[in-house]
Amino acid sequence: VPVFATLAAMLLALMAPVSRPADAKQSEAQFDDYVITGRLVDNQGQPIPSGTISAHTTPDGGLLGEAESREDGYWTLAIHEAPQGAITISVEKPHFEAAARSIPSQGVRQLAENRIYRLGVLQLERRVGAGFWMATAIFITVLALIAFERMHSTTAALAGLSAIFVSTFVLGNLNADFHIFDFERALTFINWEVIFLVMGMMIIVAIIEETGIFKWTAFQAYRLSGGRSWLLVLILIAITAVASALLDNFTTMLLMTPISLQIGLALGINPLALIIPEVMASNVGGISTLIGTPTNILIGAYADIGFSGFLLNQTIGVLLALLLLSLFVLFYFRAEWAKQSPGLSPKLYQALRDNARIEEPGALWKSGLVFFLVLVGFVIGERFHVPPAVPALLGATALLVWLKPDVHHMIQAVDWTTLVFFIALFIVVGAVQEVGLISLIADGISGLVGESLILAIFVIVFGVGTLSVAIANIPLAASMLPVIEFLSGSIPGGSSKVLYYALSMGAAMGGNGMLVGAEANLVTAGITEQAGMPISFTEFLKIGLPVTYLTLSAGFLWLLLRFVLL
Amino acid sequence: MTILYATRGGEAARANQDYVIELAMQQGEELVLLYVANVRFLNRTASPTPLDLIEEELEELGAFLLAMVQERSEAQGVKTTSLIRQGSFPAALLDVIEDYSIDTVVLGSPGEESAVTSPELMNHVIRLLQAETQASVLLVREGRAAGDTPPTG
DSSP: OHHHHHHHHHHHHHHSOOOOGGGSOOOOOOTTSEEEEEEEEOTTSOBOTTOEEEEEEETTOOEEEEEEOOTTSEEEEEESSOOOSEEEEEEEOTTBOOEEEEEOHHHHHHHHHHSEEEEEEEEOOBOOOHHHHHHHHHHHHHHHHHHTTSSOHHHHHHHHHHHHHHIIIIIHHHOGGGOOOOHHHHHTTOOHHHHHHHHHHHHHHHHHHTTTHHHHHHHHHHHHHTTOHHHHHHHHHHHHHHHHHHSOHHHHHHHHHHHHHHHHHHHTSOTHHHHHHHHHHHHHHGGGSTTSSHHHHHHHHHHTOOHHHHHHHHHHHHHHHHHHHHHHHHHHTHHHHTSOOOOOOHHHHHHHHHHTSOSOHHHHHHHHHHHHHHHHHHHHHHHTTOOTHHHHHHHHHHHHHHHOOOHHHHHHHSOHHHHHHHHHHHHHHHHHHHHTHHHHHHHHHHHHHTTOHHHHHHHHHHHHHHHHHHSOHHHHHHHHHHHHHHHHHHSTTGGGSHHHHHHHHHHHHGGGSSGGGOHHHHHHHHHHHHTTOOOOHHHHHHHHHHHHHHHHHHHHHHHHIIIIIO | OEEEEEOOOOGGGHHHHHHHHHHHHHHTOEEEEEEEEOGGGGGGOOSOOOHHHHHHHHHHHHHHHHHHHHHHHHHTTOOEEEEEEESOHHHHHHHHHHHTTOSEEEEEOTTSTTOSSOHHHHHHHHHHHHHHOSOEEEEEETTEEEEEEOOOO
């Protein structure tokens, strides 16, 4: 009976009309209307969209008109009849304390004469209610489910999204305090630029990866090193970093690991001495471009940082980080470099060479050309405000038309679970942004760093880097973006977007701390296990933690030089 | 008489490989080397994975690993065949035992770093082989016999 009663209550709640600010009666301003304008901001000065503003006569409280604040917080309220007497402007917005302001008689006269009155900025105070706690609990649960691998990340994000809507549409109808945000508002948090850029790049990468270019390059590195394993690892670090910057680190390691295992065996060394540095270089190398890491794609779309922005502002920091990484692994694996290579028999050498052949030379040059044009499109597109998703989608389509691969196969190459993960994640992060958790975090960090840009860079690089060791860096970066936006606006010098670059560095470099810190680490470990050479959690940690903090230091120093000292 | 040795390679497996080559040489038996690739580890990741391509890569990796063992065994005069399979390890074992009339199956002892099997899988495999085949199972650890199970099937 209690179950049925609960279900019945839920159904009734769902059927009940939902009070939504978006549905508020709007008054379209006509040329002969009397217009009151203003702006809604929170206590951080950030705009408040979707707030309901209503004008009432005083003291009888008759409704004169209603309006809704836009994305930039501005609102325009139209009154169709000439105002008489005092007017009170009331503001309501879920998760904020309701506010009211009276227009003085002088102001009403001004409105009557000029047909416009500027009320100015109205600051609303945050209200921590049941919706806040629900959204916060859901967000933390999603992060925990992903971090402890209790659930697939996409399922975890979808579960979080569902819980948010249950809170809004079921509990919110029983008690309005549980309202988090309505469906239309939730959709505004989805960044479609990210979705389409990721989708376009997935198709391009799927075509390039089948050409065999990764294996061929690794084999050329083997030949070039002339059997000197210390030189080989340096070349492989460079190749992996560049490949990760241009494609993505997951695919790079997926295809570099098998051939690197074979090369390590051919040299008579522990192949992990090549592969662990490679995967760490792949996590670092991606930082230098917009498309190198998923977190950069998120940051780029949010902060309007293009391909050349990342390239020009991050590359030297990445090179410094790679230098420190190289020095560390040269020292750590020094016993391996001292081993004498027994050399390969002609038969095994031929087998290795065959395994490293270019599979499809025709497809390689065609896809290489299109990929180059996509990169050019990224750079030129910035000048004409073309979102990076456009060149990526054009490139993907051009390859599909030119190479005529199996379209079904290519569509399968698009990882829809990842795209759904992004969509659900955007809404979950949007929920904690809506209820004010992100503002609280921003306040906390702001209180910690004050107006010091140096301290802010330090806290973001090392704080996010340390959190990324254990927490999945994509949700972390997504939830930090509004915080960074606030800090960038409030700290002197922050408008250079340096804090976004700090976020990029921290999120990606932290992935080297633990084996579970990045997807590339996991796939690499999976492949080495297939060759009887598993990478243990402890072994990775022994190398990963020092590398993480060395590379974070390099990134921090570079950002300091680039944006503060020079 | 034919010995089947399932291996993934790796430095830790080298001593076991030497043991199997020595065993085959002493008993004048043929040696069948088996590498079973399994892409199940990709379930741990959420990123897009070109499954066909990865299976192909792992097959090439396996072929190279087995070629290194085969070169050493043939240098000792042991007639050797290398086989690559995908998917379930027990299923691959059963197929090869039947196809090549295997008498002895040699496996790296569970718990050893490069062992193909976990203790749970090993128990399952032994029970399966006893029920379905005439082959005996020999466990090797660090280049020495770690125990064998008589054929009962």
